[in-house]
Amino acid sequence: MNINPSDAARALAEIERTRAAMRQAVRSHCGHYHLWIWGAAWIAMPLYAQLAGDDHARQLGLVCLPAAGLSAFVGRAQSRQIRLPFDTRLLGAIAALVCFAGIFPFVLDARPALRPLYAYTCLIVMQAYIVAGLWTDSYLLWIGIIVSALILVGLFLFPAVFWIWMAVFGGGSLVATGFYVRYFWR
Amino acid sequence: MPDLDELIHQPVRLRIMSALTALDSRKQVDFSFLKEKLELTDGNLGAHLRSLEEAGYLTIEKTFVERRPKTFVAASGAGRKAFAAHVAALQAILKSS
Numbered sequence: 001m002n003i004n005p006s007d008a009a010r011a012l013a014e015i016e017r018t019r020a021a022m023r024q025a026v027r028s029h030c031g032h033y034h035l036w037i038w039g040a041a042w043i044a045m046p047l048y049a050q051l052a053g054d055d056h057a058r059q060l061g062l063v064c065l066p067a068a069g070l071s072a073f074v075g076r077a078q079s080r081q082i083r084l085p086f087d088t089r090l091l092g093a094i095a096a097l098v099c100f101a102g103i104f105p106f107v108l109d110a111r112p113a114l115r116p117l118y119a120y121t122c123l124i125v126m127q128a129y130i131v132a133g134l135w136t137d138s139y140l141l142w143i144g145i146i147v148s149a150l151i152l153v154g155l156f157l158f159p160a161v162f163w164i165w166m167a168v169f170g171g172g173s174l175v176a177t178g179f180y181v182r183y184f185w186r
Numbered sequence: 187m188p189d190l191d192e193l194i195h196q197p198v199r200l201r202i203m204s205a206l207t208a209l210d211s212r213k214q215v216d217f218s219f220l221k222e223k224l225e226l227t228d229g230n231l232g233a234h235l236r237s238l239e240e241a242g243y244l245t246i247e248k249t250f251v252e253r254r255p256k257t258f259v260a261a262s263g264a265g266r267k268a269f270a271a272h273v274a275a276l277q278a279i280l281k282s283s
Contacts, residue, residue, distance in 0.1 A: 001190045005283035008276040011200060015273060018204035018224075025223050026209060080251065081219040083258065084212050137210075 029082045030137065032182035034075030039174030041067030043167045046118070050163035054114050090135045094128045101127070115162050119155040122170060123148055139181055147173050190279075191272040193241055198226065198234050203269045206244060206261035214247065214258035235259060243268055 049057035101124040133141025154165035243265030
């Protein structure tokens with residue numbers, strides 16, 4: 001099969017145009033709404049603890065659980081048209097991690113204060129992101145690693161501003177990743 | 187100089203392969219989504235997908251989502267290789283001019 005250089009140039013331009021349009025379309029199906037909803041909850045929870053005081057922070061679950069449910073539902077709905085074949089082992093691995101993470105404090109007979117307990121819970125979530133990232137989209141892996149590191153830095157190096165730190169670097173990182181996925185993810 | 191792939195070079199199939207290879211290799215795209223993005227009709231897209239599937243360039247998975255039939259399409263490893271070779275051949279033609 002022979003074609004002339006101008007036909008080749010036209011074909012290459014068409015390929016580039018189609019790939020760029022596809023990438024742009026795909027970005028709107030990668031789950032940025034999930035990250036924005038979940039990130040907003042991660043900003044609201046520590047801000048509430050900062051304003052209302054640690055004693056009231058035990059009510060954070062009232063925000064966390066509905067936000068988790070809503071963001072998971074939205075994320076699933078958003079990824080209907082572009083999907084990864086579902087692997088039930090991923091669900092099993094995350095369930096096992098969460099179950100064991102829930103058991104550890106009882107095994108160790110640990111009664112952590114509220115801030116370490118909040119950091120611990122956030123680290124469990126980030127652990128799930130890391131596992132999901134290994135199986136699916138790599139941005140989840142990077143969120144998991146970076147936010148985990150930021151949680152530990154806030155807990156151990158900046159305890160005086162822990163709640164503000166968690167709002168800015170925990171929730172803020174999730175929201176910022178949502179923008180990255182929406183506008184720059186390939 | 188690498189050879190052009192006649193099957194891929196057809197304009198609609200070229201766009202289909204361009205779109206599918208722009209995705210992560212593990213991802214599958216919904217038939218309706220692809221049809222809408224490439225501005226094709228059901229019949230036209232279906233016929234070209236069948237040709238590419240017969241050549242082993244893509245995989246088609248029919249499934250049910252919330253009791254509705256859905257078709258998901260993805261470029262196969264062989265399809266990605268063939269597409270990359272076709273693009274290399276086009277670039278070689280351009281360079282040699």
